[in-house]
Amino acid sequence: MKLLQEKILSDGSYSAGGIVRVDSFLNHQIDTAFLHEIALEFARRFEKGAPTKILTVEASGIAIAALTGYVMGGLPVVFAKKGYSANLGTDAYYTTTIHSFTKGIDCGLIVSKKYLAPEDRVLILDDFLATGEAITGLIRIVREAGAQVAGVGAVIEKSFQEGGQKLRDRGIRVESLAKIQSVNNDEIAFC
């Protein structure tokens, strides 16, 4: 998606160690007009898979999933919560553990069993796909529910990390709107 590459070049920042920061328009401040374009692009790429539900993880995935669900005709969105939340009350839930390389900690993902059913075809969306920890955690939850993965969409894939390739090797459809091949101090290269 050309528009996204231009946005990363103009508004993002990047530094050694493969760090790409898009908090000016995607995951701290959100450019909502631009996010609508992102949502339309996901809708275009995934509409044939006829997903019944979108699954993401708090917090950065929520805005992306909400806009995409809206433009796909009002698809329900479920966001996995991190850690234990008292708000879930006594519901039964699916849980899995992922490792956050950014924060250097393990973290639980939690989804109430009420909101994923075996008949669901689940589109998984997130802001970044790098090691694939969060997304493979969400896939484990979808499988545990007996549901199908309709596809995985990431706004930005760091193709120099292994997450995307591992998912494609498992036969999962992965669509990344911008694929970053390499990041150096003052240079970023797209695939």
Place this chain on the structure above:
Amino acid sequence: MKLLQEKILSDGSYSAGGIVRVDSFLNHQIDTAFLHEIALEFARRFEKGAPTKILTVEASGIAIAALTGYVMGGLPVVFAKKGYSANLGTDAYYTTTIHSFTKGIDCGLIVSKKYLAPEDRVLILDDFLATGEAITGLIRIVREAGAQVAGVGAVIEKSFQEGGQKLRDRGIRVESLAKIQSVNNDEIAFC
């Protein structure tokens, strides 16, 4: 907002101690078509205040803010992060501490100084307004930035708690789309 009252009655649940759960359509699973109606209603109520930016807090406020920003012509949204996040890097940021009565813990709110400026007129949105802890924390951050509060919007206000009244007493414009007067085991009363 009649539609929201009906949604709370049909899809929500409530129990003694003033607990109202709307995780089936608002803060775990999200009904995105319904959320669009919520967004249009916030837009209608706040457009005259001409906000330049929407501020909310992760995680439950993000979808509400993102859809409202989109329908208000692409207003940027900023969501405060909870606790310390490595993703913020070395940026200077505004911080404040709030108490979460649901979780029984104190919690930091963090906003990068890059995304709030003295010329901003900030619309603050969240899912619930009860004790007002989160929203008053966001107001402190707006004031610290030297910006103005254009208004406060909550999807659901628990009018039997003091948060909304305290804000109105300070002269802040507060719009709640459903105001709950009381909650008992199997009965909920709207104002």
